[in-house]
Amino acid sequence: MSRELIDADIRTARTLPSRYYTDPSVFEGLKSVFNGWQFLAHNDELSINAMLPIEHLQAINGESVVLLSDEAPRVLSNVCTHRGMRLVLEPCTKKTLQCRYHGRNFSLNGTLRHMPEFEQSIGFPSSADNLREFPLKQWMGMHFTTLGKGMELPWDMLEKRLGFLSPESFTYDAERDRDHTVEANWLLYVDNYLEGFHIPYVHPELNQALDYSGYITETFDGGVLQIGKATKGDITFDLPQGHPDEGQEIAAYYLWLFPNMMFNFYPWGLSVNVVMPVSTKRCRILYRGYVKDAELAGQGAGSELDTVEHQDQWVIEEVQKGMASSAYDRGRYSPTKEQGVHHFHRMLSQFNQAP
Ligand code: FES
Ligand SMILES: [Fe+2]
Structure with a gap:
């Protein structure tokens, strides 16, 4: 009987094999995930x-x-x-x-x-x-x-959670447009996005604005929602009465939708990242910004976007080099900090049934 590539139990599961990040045939095989x-x-x-x-x-x-x-x-x-x-x-x-x-x-x-x-x-x-x-x-x-040819996404459930922000009324700010090429497989960009585990190590500035101990990861069919809590006195959302997160000091909602879309909601507005696969060791990231309150854009968790982005790109480009090593194949997940990465890898391996 064949075992699942990524075990459902995060405590015993091993991460994706390195060939997922280096082998052109795996890269080609995964292209169908973009048809949704x-x-x-x-x-x-x-x-x-x-x-x-x-x-x-x-x-x-x-x-x-x-x-x-x-x-x-x-x-x-x-x-x-x-x-x-x-x-x-x-x-x-x-x-x-x-x-x-x-x-x-x-x-x-x-x-x-x-x-x-x-x-x-x-x-x-x-x-x-x-x-x-x-x-x-x-x-x-x-x-x-x-x-x-893709999976259905839970639009209504997410709108109940995030609709209070009224992103439909935000203003497009062309100044925030970016299109970066990153020398890493697109999967590494997503893996990195799906955990806040690296924040204290890779993003010292962001770490000041977020209460790392309060960081929450929720997984659901079709995506992952991460919730960043503010440090004392920092800028937070005004949550309406009866909201599921009422009473919490939330600095950011980080929503990822399968396989390559990221929606970062901050009190100032929304930044969208879309990952574009190019080759086994290159991807492009499209950035768009939509502003709700321009005055808040320099404060809190969403204020250092370019700095945070460069730090993320630096780390995943180094990981890409690591993937070519004969000494590395698979790692393990932190059961408390890497639920999002584990969820993504399970979705991917179910899509890509080839061993
Ligand atoms: S008129 Fe469009 S290709 Fe000829
Ligand atoms: Fe990061």
Whole structure:
């Protein structure tokens, strides 16, 4: 009988074998995990530009889509049905979708409107000439799409917990845009995100703002929620009456959704990180920031974002080098501090049944 790669009991489980971080065939085998829900943009970005080509989705799973606001938001294929030119190449406020290659024109619901020099074609246009529409999920002001082959995510449960923050009213701040290349496997970026165990060692500044002993990790189907408690007198959320966390001094909610999306809620607003796999030893991280209260942005747990980010990147790049060692294969989990990493590894190994 085959045993599970990652034991359900964290006290006996061993971590992912190092080949998960180094072997190109494992890297390829895991690509299907990106076919489920993926973050596109916040509604404030869509209010600035009516058409947003989602470049990072193309980097993640190869799909070229455009998020646009017609009467309602829609996600359409961004690939012309003639010979495959990408239609929208940069965010814009245009009201028509016209291909820049040979002039094919689509209405904003994706139906073909006009194509020059096709009068003599037979059986044209047909439904195959329209742009494919992809599913759209709107959640707390954010838009997501899916290739339809991933797990369902517990949107309602999370909205009950975090909806009091009203992220749908936050303002997009382009100054906070970042796109970093990290010389490490994407799994290492996620592993590192899913534990606060390293905070005292890697992030001395953040450690001042968080009460490390009060750090909480909750796992659920589809993700992990980590709750950072504030040190005395530091800035915290105003939790409404009856909220499950009422009475606690919370400095940050760190939400990860499978497999590569991170939503960091702070009293000042929200930062989103999306991890893009590039190769066994390289990934890219997209950052977006949405502000609720600009005055709070310099205070508390979310104020040193760039510093914290560089510290994380430094440590995971060193871990990537460690993964190539013949002397290291698997480690063990801390039962009290690494529940999130254990949960992620179990989800991954269940996806990737290959031994
Ligand atoms: S590829 Fe778009 S009109 Fe030819
Ligand atoms: Fe960190």
